[in-house]
Amino acid sequence: MKKTLVKSLLFTLVTVLATVTLAGVIRNSASGPSRTYHALFSDATSLNKGDDVRMAGVKVGTVTGISLKDNQVADVSFTVAKDAPMTRGTTAELRFRNLVGQRYVDIHPADSPGPTLPAGYTFSLSQTKPALDLTLLFNGFQPLFQFLDPKDVNTLSGEIIAVFQGEGPTVNDLLSSTASLTSTLADRDQVIGELITNLNNVLGVVDDHSDQLDTTLVTLQQLVSGLAQDRSTIGDTIDGLGKLTSSVADLLGDSRKPLKQDIASLGKLSGNLSDGDTFDSFLKTLPTKLDAIGRTASYGSWLNFYLCSIQGKIPLPEGYMGDLGANPVATRCS
Template sequence: MSRGSSSVAVTLTKSLVFALATVLAMAALATTISNGTTTSGRTFTALFTDATSLNKGDDVRMAGVKIGTVQSIGLRHNDTAEVVFSASESAPMVKGTRAELRFRNLIGQRYIALEPGSPGGEALPSGYTFSLDETRPALDLTMLFNGFQPLFKFLDPEDVNNLSAQIIAVFQGEGATVESLLSSTASLTSTLADRDQVIGDLITNLNSVLEVVSQRTGMLDTTLVTLQRLVSGLAADRKTLGSTIEGMGELSESVTGLLQEGRQPLRRSIDSLGDLSENLAENDEALTEFLTTMPQKTDEIGRLATYGGWLNFYICSIDGRIPRPEGYYGDIGVDSPAGRCR
């Protein structure tokens, strides 16, 4: 074989080896990107309250090792996500295993993490369905960030804005470095340290309040129970209370009409009372004498009526005039000589 033929053969051999290696590398890369698995394994179903961002083909892992993939995602009863996934035969799927959704990376991709149950437990059959009590959705970052709002109130808004901008820049890959993010985090931590006294006082006061509440637990329970009974009683008697309020309204209207009708007579009575007061003021001496002698007179009158329902009188003298036909009025009279009349 000539030297030229040998060179062509060597070049052809190297080209074939390079092409084969390239094809194998591309196949491996495609398998990795597509989240594929070479084992069919068993099939299980998991129910989640929230399966947002979980897609078909995502990983199913146990102890950090990929053991299967997500086969399909559907909806059950309009309020529950139904996820069907595969798992290899070698994976220890036993009773007590929990299926949890976790974040795969910072851009929101997720995977199913299987937390194995007790070793030696009863094996789960293929097609087993994990109920809502055996699953847990991914962490709600919105709820997590909202939980930091009371803390953010004590922070400098400028530091918070800088930290937020650095985090967004890192997520978007727009030139921010991890060092600047750590620097902003350090500044935020320093601010928290500066407010250590305020946070400490807040926690101390809160502990005092909780201690007082704890000591008054019985009284608080009694108050709440009594208040609940009161509210329940008022709710049960709402018709009676409504009728009572309506009756009070009608009574108010009646009293108003009565006052309007009696206003003029009452005014005249008050005016007459004024005249009576003036008369009494002008004759105060006679009134004083009458009130002074009234007890003695009532005693004497009382003695006259002690014999029964009548009054006894003893006449000491009597005078009179009798007219005569001629028009002369003669005087008549008699005087008693009794000692009581002297």
């Protein structure tokens, strides 16, 4: 009986604590003493009474009201816990709270300590920053959407609607991927910064040589225009080159067989010259013979030399062995 009573009391206590915590979350309010401040925003769309006021990601207050001031800016009143550092130099910014579009006021403390801002202080437009304008963002993608097929746009819209119609796992995967991407970009912030710096240097060099770049572009345009005007001549030239290539190919095909025969005959001649001692003997005795003939011919005119005829065959590209030579015309050659 006693154990049952203790279990019941513990269950009741846990239930009451859970109910109080849930009520606090639903009520969306900060406990403890607070101070009220005002902030002027150029755009406070989707910000509602009861939204969070956060500092470094921790809730420190609640939006208490939104009104129009001077028909130009939104005057947002909110509370901030007394122990929150609200010093001179603090700024306020509107940020997205979730994918549904809810927003909250994010307080950025001053970098250096200063005097505390009194209750009722109003942040001017120079001290506030509105949330990201999604309309302006989507308008930036408008040129891309113009190149998309309407059917593809409808399919993409249907998939986005399906994601936000209760497919929790898909949304969780999307958020996990986004968080992973954000972490990766944060880890590569130095590399990204160096890339932007180098890109800025490149753009600076390009800007310094803008005159040369303009001249290059103008010259390139003139070159392209000249090529366009001579496109007929260029086309005829390419066609002529094609015909020339075909002719050369045919010529090489026709001369291949005679050239093959000449190479084979040259091989036989080389074999004949390399085999036997006849050629070697001829070369060895040739100087002696020429010397004897020269001495004989140098005394008187009783020994004369005449070239009466030359006969030979010269291969032609067509493969015909033409007979060429000189016939004797002098009486002494008859």
